[in-house]
Amino acid sequence: MTLETKAPAAVERPGSRQQKEVTRLLPGWLLTAVAIFLCAAVLIPIAYIFLASLNTDIGVANGELWPSTFTISNYENIWTSVGLANGLTNSIIVAGSTAIVSAAFSIGTAFVLVRYQFLGRRTILRALLGLQSVPGTLIVLPLFVLFSSSATYLGLQVIGTRWGLFVTYLTFSLPFSTWVMVTYLRGLPKELEEAARIDGATNLGVLTRIILPLSWPGLIVAAIFAFLPGWNDVLFASVMTRPDTQTAAVALQVFSSSTEGGAIPLYGQMMAASLVCALPVVILYLFFQKYLVGGLTSGGVK
Structure with a gap:
């Protein structure tokens, strides 16, 4: 009797399979x-x-x-000529608070829209998408008139304040952050929530103890995409702020406009200021890169 031995089959890694699929196309x-x-x-x-x-x-x-x-004198002069320190401080406060508040409100709103059935639910979901198609240039004038009239009729000063700019950015970032969290929560299994309810957890307990710990990738994606419009915006920031509350983007615009009439524009300082303003966003992406990949790809495969 002869015994035949077979060599064990090689285990194919998932990454190699994906690479083969790509190389078939190109x-x-x-x-x-x-x-x-x-x-x-x-x-x-x-x-x-x-x-x-x-x-x-x-x-x-x-x-x-x-x-x-x-x-390196360009990097030394931008803090006085451009006024970059004040602009960066205002941008971090406004854009950072917009990102945190938008992410915090979006997870609760998305939890209700995903896990509960009620009248008008689909209308709200469609409205969230519809709001993303409205260009900001159509809203800047009505929003400015509304905020200006609040000082006359309510005695509440909105134009020129950081919190007024915060409310402005929140109106754009909150619908998008909510839709991101809706997509993310749809991929979470309902069995975890059902098990928590059997153990006596309330709706708030399910949200804080089950949904929130599992939703950090989606929350970080929602927060970053709410942070970017506030950091890069020039249109609303130039209308809603004054010199002491202007953001870094407005400070760069004012500086570049003021140097155009000179014999030689301050090219070096403009380039240095642009790099300094872009550095926080780059650090943000590098630090949260692993969460961004997980948050953006979640919900795509079920």
Whole structure:
């Protein structure tokens, strides 16, 4: 009697299977070329801005790609000429509070919209999507008139305050954050909530003890996408603020406009200020990268 031995089959990793599926569509050399092109399209402008921030204004005006004289004076002068410290402080306060409040309210609203059936539920969900299609330029004038009239009829000063800008950003960020959380909560199993209710948990207990700990990836995605409009906005911030409450984006716009009439614009300081304003967002993405991947892909597969 002869015994035949079979070699164990190789275990195929999920990553290798996905890689094979991709290479079936495009050859390997073409994927490499596309990746290099995309990286170059992103990194080359950033590298030019960084080198220009270390160059003199005359050197940037002459079109020097590599500075003939390196200087860090641009990073020292932006705190006084641009007024960047005050602008960054206002942006962090307004955009940060908008992100936190928007994420906090969105999880409770999404929990009700996903787990309960009531009249008008579908209408609310459709309205959340419909609000995203309204351009901000159509709302800025009615919103300014409304906030201006509040000082006349109610004695409440809104224009020129941080909390007025916070309310403005919250009207745009809250619907989107709620829809993000609705999509995320649909992917969570209901069995966990049912088990908690059997143990005697109330609706608030289910939300705080079951839903909230499992929803951190979705909450972080909702918070970041609520933070970005407040950080990058110029339209509403230029109308709703005054010099002591203006954000970093408005400070950059005012600085660039004020230097256009000179013989040589302050290119180096503008590049340095742009990099400093972009740095917090980059750090935010790098720090929460793993949560962003999980929050954006959740709900896509069931």
